[in-house]
Amino acid sequence: AAGVIQSPRHLIKEKRETATLKCYPIPRHDTVYWYQQGPGQDPQFLISFYEKMQSDKGSIPDRFSAQQFSDYHSELNMSSLELGDSALYFCASRRGYNEQFFGPGTRLTVL
Amino acid sequence: DAKTTQPPSMDCAEGRAANLPCNHSTISGNEYVYWYRQIHSQGPQYIIHGLKNNETNEMASLIITEDRKSSTLILPHATLRDTAVYYCIVLNSGNTPLVFGKGTRLSVIA
Numbered sequence: 001a002a003g004v005i006q007s008p009r010h011l012i013k014e015k016r017e018t019a020t021l022k023c024y025p026i027p028r029h030d031t032v033y034w035y036q037q038g039p040g041q042d043p044q045f046l047i048s049f050y051e052k053m054q055s056d057k058g059s060i061p062d063r064f065s066a067q068q069f070s071d072y073h074s075e076l077n078m079s080s081l082e083l084g085d086s087a088l089y090f091c092a093s094r095r096g097y098n099e100q101f102f103g104p105g106t107r108l109t110v111l
Numbered sequence: 112d113a114k115t116t117q118p119p120s121m122d123c124a125e126g127r128a129a130n131l132p133c134n135h136s137t138i139s140g141n142e143y144v145y146w147y148r149q150i151h152s153q154g155p156q157y158i159i160h161g162l163k164n165n166e167t168n169e170m171a172s173l174i175i176t177e178d179r180k181s182s183t184l185i186l187p188h189a190t191l192r193d194t195a196v197y198y199c200i201v202l203n204s205g206n207t208p209l210v211f212g213k214g215t216r217l218s219v220i221a
Binding site: 004033035042043044045048056058088090092099100101102103104105107 | 155156211
């Protein structure tokens with residue numbers, strides 16, 4: 001069965017650089033979520049989209065933005081990267097009121 | 112969404128049943144109990160969810176008390192691959208994002 005695809009899987013950036021993470025949801029899933037998991041921490045919700053419109057917003061820094069495109073894939077754009085942005089970033093998708101399916105994550109390292 | 116309380120860690124012998132408790136005393140009538148797990152640094156994985164009745168699927172069973180203030184996730188025959196952090200999450204069934212608490216770190220021991 002198709003799963004959530006995230007790219008890249010690993011990303012290394014310098015401070016103050018920008019990064020773009022991509023998420024391809026499971027086909028026919030209409031909602032995409034982004035979560036951030038710092039070292040030794042639990043996942044924290046960042047932002048979500050339903051049918052290409054932002055639906056919920058969590059603890060997402062102003063330096064981050066995201067959007068969902070017409071093909072339902074989503075991108076998380078991160079600017080002015082800080083050391084504290086080093087984390088695992090998970091994307092999840094769902095269809096209707098069903099459970100969320102998570103991707104394998106992107107490990108971002110900021111040096 | 113109601114808050115949940117879980118023990119920080121548990122051990123279970125391989126082949127035995129793992130019973131993971133969760134307290135959610137402030138749950139409201141329209142809120143579901145969801146269980147997810149995260150195997151080291153992988154994406155969280157859905158296990159099971161329920162509203163009032165006990166539920167069972169190929170992965171686990173969920174027992175919810177009659178007053179719905181607590182629940183237990185049961186892995187009937189734990190294997191080493193079940194070693195993970197297990198999260199009990201209460202939310203309504205809409206498009207609500209998941210709010211992860213501290214979870215229970217289950218270690219399955221050979």
